[in-house]
Amino acid sequence: MILSGRAKLAGVMGWPVGHSRSPRLHGYWLQRYGIDGTYVPLEVPPAHFAQALRMLALMGFRGVNVTVPHKEAALAAVDTLDSTARRIGAVNTVMMETDGTLHGTNTDAIGFLEHLKASAPGWKPDAGPAVVIGAGGAARAVVVALQDAGVREIRLVNRTRERAEQLAMALNSGIGVLSWVARNSALANAALVVNTTTLGMSGQPALEIDLGVLPAAASVFDCVYSPLETALLAQARARGLVAIDGLGMLIHQARAGFTAWFGVEPELDGGLRRFLAEGL
Numbered sequence: 001m002i003l004s005g006r007a008k009l010a011g012v013m014g015w016p017v018g019h020s021r022s023p024r025l026h027g028y029w030l031q032r033y034g035i036d037g038t039y040v041p042l043e044v045p046p047a048h049f050a051q052a053l054r055m056l057a058l059m060g061f062r063g064v065n066v067t068v069p070h071k072e073a074a075l076a077a078v079d080t081l082d083s084t085a086r087r088i089g090a091v092n093t094v095m096m097e098t099d100g101t102l103h104g105t106n107t108d109a110i111g112f113l114e115h116l117k118a119s120a121p122g123w124k125p126d127a128g129p130a131v132v133i134g135a136g137g138a139a140r141a142v143v144v145a146l147q148d149a150g151v152r153e154i155r156l157v158n159r160t161r162e163r164a165e166q167l168a169m170a171l172n173s174g175i176g177v178l179s180w181v182a183r184n185s186a187l188a189n190a191a192l193v194v195n196t197t198t199l200g201m202s203g204q205p206a207l208e209i210d211l212g213v214l215p216a217a218a219s220v221f222d223c224v225y226s227p228l229e230t231a232l233l234a235q236a237r238a239r240g241l242v243a244i245d246g247l248g249m250l251i252h253q254a255r256a257g258f259t260a261w262f263g264v265e266p267e268l269d270g271g272l273r274r275f276l277a278e279g280l
Helices: 022-032 046-058 071-077 083-088 108-119 137-149 161-171 231-238 247-262 270-277
Strands: 008-014 037-043 061-066 093-096 102-105 130-133 154-157 175-178 192-195 219-222 242-244
Touching: 008 022, 008 046, 008 247, 022 037, 022 247, 022 270, 046 061, 046 071, 046 093, 046 102, 061 247, 071 102, 071 137, 083 102, 083 108, 083 137, 093 247, 108 137, 108 219, 108 242, 108 247, 130 137, 137 154, 137 161, 154 161, 161 175, 219 231, 231 242, 247 270
Parallel strands: 008 037, 008 061, 130 154, 130 192, 154 175, 192 219, 219 242
Antiparallel strands: 061 093, 093 102
8 A cells, every 4th residue: 555645535434334345445446556545444423424524524535435324414414416316315425625525426326236237137127026125325225226227116125114105205106115024025026135224234133034935036135245145145045046245236336436536447356356255
């Protein structure tokens, strides 16, 4: 790593943030391209998020990624938004101008869709309903990506039904809300299941769901990548379903931010995934 007094600074804000693979990912690219810069983990409690974000801009940071639970708070904290972030209702990438202005965007939707297409080439938007578990910032991005891809029926399941109904109302067409107790039956004839919650993440409760009613051709996508093989994905593989971890989504969503902050558009390669997977 090259660091001088003119180093370009970026990072990831979360609470907690120790699970994040983003510093390792961006560090790989920084070293590969010999860039004078660094990317650091920033553990910030929700009560101090907006203030900390503004201070980073004043301290010379080029920008940050935003992870749970700050994605929706970032929407209100930035000065300007692009249309994607506005529609999703969450920000995962912040660009910081030299005058301290904060610009928010969201690359989760494109990151999700690109990884889904690469990992499940047999999946088609018209293959059948998609079930999205969760109703936070990541869920909003996934629903928008599926809508834009042409999925006609999206079933939304969340532990708090009211939150899911709010998301469905905000994003409109083709979204049905089902109660948490009905999560197993919600999978009937579905072509895709996506977990956008932290359930199943290291240190978090398990996602208790039975994939038994899923068709044999269904795909299961878990946005969690720590651990890489969650109980949900293990269950999917045991049934012979296509199982997709969240690591590729992380990689795809990171490219736009890295390009803006460090001035190089990074290439994807197999060595990067192996490097990120170490220790997961």
